[in-house]
Amino acid sequence: MKITKYILLIVISLFFLSCEEVIDVDLNTAAPRLVIDAAINWQKGTTGAEQKIILSTTTDFYSNVIPKISGASVSVKSSENLNYIFSEIPNTGEYLCNNFKPILGETYTLTVIYKGETYTATETMQSVSPILSIVQKNNGGFSGKDYEIQVSFQDPTDKNFYMVKFFPDIYKTPSYSILKDEFTNGNMKSWQFSDEDLKQGTKIDITHYGVSELYFNYMNKIISISNSSGGGSPFQTPPATIRGNIVNQNNINNYALGFFSLSEVDERDYVIQ
Numbered sequence: 001m002k003i004t005k006y007i008l009l010i011v012i013s014l015f016f017l018s019c020e021e022v023i024d025v026d027l028n029t030a031a032p033r034l035v036i037d038a039a040i041n042w043q044k045g046t047t048g049a050e051q052k053i054i055l056s057t058t059t060d061f062y063s064n065v066i067p068k069i070s071g072a073s074v075s076v077k078s079s080e081n082l083n084y085i086f087s088e089i090p091n092t093g094e095y096l097c098n099n100f101k102p103i104l105g106e107t108y109t110l111t112v113i114y115k116g117e118t119y120t121a122t123e124t125m126q127s128v129s130p131i132l133s134i135v136q137k138n139n140g141g142f143s144g145k146d147y148e149i150q151v152s153f154q155d156p157t158d159k160n161f162y163m164v165k166f167f168p169d170i171y172k173t174p175s176y177s178i179l180k181d182e183f184t185n186g187n188m189k190s191w192q193f194s195d196e197d198l199k200q201g202t203k204i205d206i207t208h209y210g211v212s213e214l215y216f217n218y219m220n221k222i223i224s225i226s227n228s229s230g231g232g233s234p235f236q237t238p239p240a241t242i243r244g245n246i247v248n249q250n251n252i253n254n255y256a257l258g259f260f261s262l263s264e265v266d267e268r269d270y271v272i273q
Contacts, residue, residue, distance in 0.1 A: 032057035034069065036119065036246055036258035038110050040076070040102065041209070041265045044130060048102040053086050053095045055112070058257065068093025073113040078106055102262070110246070110260040121246040121260035128162065128210030128264045129153045136273055141194035147272050148194035151206055157186040161216040163209040163263075166193045168202050178211075178219050202272045209263040218244055218259055 035056045042048035055069035074086040074095040086095035104127045112119040133152045140148020151164070160181050167174035177191060193204070211219070221242050244259035 030058070032059065032067065033254075034112075034114060034119070034256040036110075036112055036244075036256050036260070038076075038112075038121070038246075038258065038260040040100070040108070040125070040260075040262040041207075042102040042125070042263070044128075044264060044266050049098055049100050051084075051086070051097045051100045053110075053112075055093050055095065055114070069114065071114075073111075075111050076100070077109050077111070078103070079108070080106075102264075104264060108262060112246075112256070117248055117250040117254065119246050119248050119256050121244070123212060123215075123245065123260050123262050125262040126161075126210035126212055126264060128208060128266055129155060129160075131206070131208055131266045131268055134206070134268065134270050136270075140192075141196065143196065146194045146196050147198040147202075148192060149204065149270060149272075150190045150192050151208065151268075152188060152190040153208065153266075155181045155185065155187055155189045159185070159213075161211045161213055162189075163211050163216070163219060164191045165205075165207040165209075166191075167205040167207075168195065168198065169204075170197055170202055174205075176219070176223055178216055178223065180213075180216060198272055200272050204270045204272070206268045206270060208266045208268075210265075211261060211263055214245060215259060215261045215263075218242070 035058060037054040040051050053074055055072055055074070057067045057069060059065065059067060070088060070091050070093060072095070075083055076086070076097070077083045082101065084097045084100050086097045088095045102125055104125050107122060107124045109120060109122045131151055131153050135150045135152070137148040137150070140146050162179045164177050165174045175193070179189065179191070181189070191208070225242065243255060244257065246256045246258060246260060248254050248256060
């Protein structure tokens with residue numbers, strides 16, 4: 001009987017020792033792909049002259065650093081042939097323009113030249129209805145016990161698409177939602193936001209965007225993937241399977257990730273009471 005017990009203990013010990021062995025998984029890594037973050041946002045009540053476009057590349061699975069792209073040529077041209085040059089802050093991958101002139105309904109074309117290849121995209125500046133009210137509930141959320149805010153705006157009678165960003169100061173990354181007026185055209189609309197971690201004094205940055213139908217569809221896919229993978233910002237390195245509106249004019253297979261969008265936005269800050 002004792003011999004049987006000793007044999008059993010030895011087998012169990014060998015099992016757990018084998019479980020501690022480290023196995024290296026060889027993940028295939030694709031070649032880096034250009035990522036173009038070209039969101040032109042025009043805050044209501046400002047000139048919208050200062051705009052920024054960020055260039056980076058995808059990276060492998062194990063890297064925590066997003067490589068920035070320097071030395072590219074970046075410009076945006078209006079349909080009236082007004083050309084806006086975006087100049088890089090040296091070695092940052094951030095390209096700035098200080099004289100951009102946003103016009104609602106105007107069509108613009110982005111051009112990025114990098115390593116001898118030209119990437120382009122064309123979009124139209126979208127308007128947004130202003131935020132009319134922000135109302136707080138103290139018995140909101142799924143539990144009925146959380147703080148919740150409702151951000152309301154009046155939808156015009158034409159076809160519109162919207163996006164909102166909620167960024168509480170307790171979050172590391174913002175939360176995004178999208179909305180279209182397909183069945184409620186011309187009605188009062190609202191965004192709702194709640195979280196069990198909200199408390200009195202929490203500050204929430206709210207950005208309300210008017211977006212194109214194409215950008216709406218793109219963000220719908222990005223947000224869905226972000227939510228299914230456990231959250232996080234959809235504006236971290238985008239999935240390689242989701243392609244935006246940016247086209248490589250020299251090599252269609254060497255496409256860039258990201259999207260060129262132009263939105264009028266309404267921004268508000270709200271503090272939980």
